[in-house]
Amino acid sequence: MIGLSNTLIIWKKEMIALFRDKKALLTIFLPILIYPLLIIIFMGFVNIVQSNLNQKVSTVAVKQYIADELLHKLEEDEKIQLIELQGAELVKEFEDQHDAQIKGSIDEGIEKYTLYFNRTIDTSQRAAMRVQRHIIEYEEEIREKNLDKIGMSDQINNIVQIEHIELTDDGESRSIYMILGMLIPFIIVIYGISGTYTIASDLSAGEKERNTLETIFSIPIKRFHIIIGKLLACVTVGIISGMVNILAIFPIVYGITVNIPEFQVSISLSLFLFLLIVLVVLMVLTSTFFIGLGLLAKTYQESQNYGSVLLILFMALSYIAILPAIEISTVTLMIPITNGILIMREAFLGNYTVLNTLYVLSINLGLAGIGVFIMNYLFKSDRVIFGGEKG
């Protein structure tokens, strides 16, 4: 296999060149330092804000009838301050003086309460939530009391018993798997794509700009092998970039979830391999298109220009996969990149469908194949490579 070894030589050359470039490395590895810090700062901030908000007292106006027991409940809550309203006061103007308003009446033994609040004002919303919790609690207590009186509490409450049972053995951590399955594939792919975007321009247009292509062409290696070598280098960077970013995020995920006792997620080797295979295929797809575009450009800058449009497109395809309610269907299986992320998510849920996987891999690889064909064609054409001059 001379072809393969030649390709590997080119790959090795590109990787060495890349790792010598400290600044390119910086772009890839910077996130490891920044993300954990940023997320910790941000989460800490949000926590502080939330706990501050929870400590604020809500002022609630009470009007007309209110049962003593409920009144007592509301008074006991330190976060609620009650004001008694006399006479008819306009509901519209209540925002200035208090956060929410309860209006109660009693009619043939049935207590009716109306809770007025303003959804667009956070304090009012919070006040309403607090009051509502108490009223519901009160409602249940009264109900229990009534039922106890006629001695039917147990009978009435348990006449219909509904129990929810988890289908798989994972039990509680099932929903966490669902969230991880949503996030991890998406993050890997997003950063993988941006990794290939950064490096592809350098491998194609950058080389053109530095006039080193002639040197490479002077060695006895087929142009096809050169281009495949470059493609592999690009894919490698994409995978490294995706994995590095996921590693940067893992300590945080761990830090957040370590407090949840049921949380015991382990990523099995088979899951890891599956993710890797799909990722490789997706990276091949994006790399071919980025390098292909790069070959059309004369300078690094220009290549980044054209690439940025493609980048947005690829990103958009990835975002589709995390839209709510999106799941594998005949439509979504047809969309490249999106389908890759979706089958990774399925794998997180322990579901490896051979047929779907093959389908996804072949769609993405097929597109990549078309990409390689075009790229090879472009690369062979001296007019494209050397801009009109004969090579």
Next chain:
Amino acid sequence: MSWSVIKQLIKKELLTLIRNKRVLIGLVAPLILLPVLIYGFQQITEMTHRSSEETKSNIILKTGEQELPQDLKHKMNKNEQIKLYKYETGVEERTTDLIFSYEYTNDRHLIELTYDSGRNSGLRAVERIMPILDEFKELEQIRLLEMHGSTENILNSIVLNTQDVSTAKEQSNYSLSGVLPLILTLYALLSVVNFAIELSTAEKEMGTLETLFSVPVKTVEVVIAKLLSCILLGIISMLLSLIILFLILPQMIGVDSLGGAMELSNILIVLIALLPLIFIGAGASIGVGMFANSYKESGAYLTPLIFVFMIPAYIGATPGVELTPIYTLIPIINATLLIKSVFLENLNISLLLLTFVVNGMFSVLSLLFLFKVFGEEQILFGVGKGTTFRLNRKELSKRNFIEVEDALVSLAVMTILFIYLSTILSGWFDAIHSTVIVQYTIFGAMPLGILWYLKASFKKSLGLRKPLLTDFIGGIGLWLATIAAIFIYQMSIMPFIEEAPNLVELEAQIKSLSLLGKFFVIALTPGICEELFFRGLILRSLEKSWGAKWAIIISALAFAIIHLDIVRLVPTFLLGLTFGYITVKSRSIFPAIFLHVLNNSMAVFLPSTIELKYGWLMIMFVVSLAIGIGIFQRKRFYR
């Protein structure tokens, strides 16, 4: 520095940028991509939503010996989104969404729902079946009660209604306040970044920067031209994107129109909030861009910068966070929160002013950084030799005055410090203590410290010269004229403002103090400290480089702004002008200190219920102005 050269350079920069394909793509791509992407996302969401609505939930019915109650079975069969299968051994459980097992023992219906909660299809099946089961349960309970001769009132003796009183306008503004502040802040900060790279790194990489510097233009002109072109294009690109956004946003977040939020006053406030951000963004990104030698490198440098911009904006957009004096001190966060408060209709004018000042100071620092990168920081301010602050004080030599740049940098830094310190201290001490501490540290000690550090002459830099008696008399005349003008101004604006302006801050807190204490806190302390800073350090060094006129105006402006009270802005400015004029004319700081103390004492000791009449004030203004000007002009005549 010639403006015609700068104009030429801007023209050149704009032409290069517009010819540049990358810039064009950067300008046009969002315009086309944004609607396409948003429309596409909407379509896909709708499609999946529809298809998940249409997808039937496969439910396997697993009953023991008893049959499912007829009405329950009937209801489940009637639901078109549910497809029931009979349980048979060997049925592939994975293809079903939910297993429904039923048993009736001891007069009880036992129902078990087995499903995969990690899957939408499972959750959807539960969502569909639960209402049916709840209804069934309630009916069974009522049936049971009726069998025992009770009514259903026992179950539902309490009814709770919730009513949202918000208006449609409030609701649409509320939805907007969730997204728009973030988007606007990020647009303002980041839309300049692309152009900044083209103007700095790209020019450096192509090697045309040297060519540019070889023609007879000054670096200052090049930098200003680059900055202005960058800001201009940034604003254009921001506006273009915003127009598109405003056309599609209402649809995106389900709001009828942006009409309510887009009143002229709101737009103005948003622009006031965004303008300093554009300067901060442009200054920082051109500066950082100059560090990169190649286009590739610029990516590595700009990523952290973009993070620095994005994080505060996101923090500001966190639900529940509102603009408070503390947040006002943090640039970017304050702008996001300010815009949010516009949408939530709880804008606070003094926080608006504070935000503008804080961000204004930060944009000055950002520009300072830019000029420093070009090695020409002095040109930020036009003339002089650049800032002379050095870490090693031994490098400095003795001088009479500090450089004008030193004065302006001190002004920017001390304004920020003043705002920060007063806010922080007000949390630790009461208002009186924190005022006194801030006055003595910021306005008193720091100017002296700066003068000492830069080895400037105290006597000359502060104007510590013995004044003449006529300086005081003329000063009093001018001060009275100013007071008359201020009263006239206040009476004219009184009908348009909510609270009456008063010349004293902390009015409520000082009531507990003795007369002497009041005099010390309100009159003596600010009189000495503020004058040392504004009419001493700032005015003198500006006067030396820019002439008396500009020195008086700029020091008065700074004096007015630092008081951070929009109602008192004009009165303080007028007082600043008068004190400045007197200081320049008398060539001494003492008359100004005397008058400042006098002015503040008047505010303390004069009863606030004096009847004022336009006529008397006009006469007082003309007469005392004539006396004051007369004395100062005559004095010069004698000299």
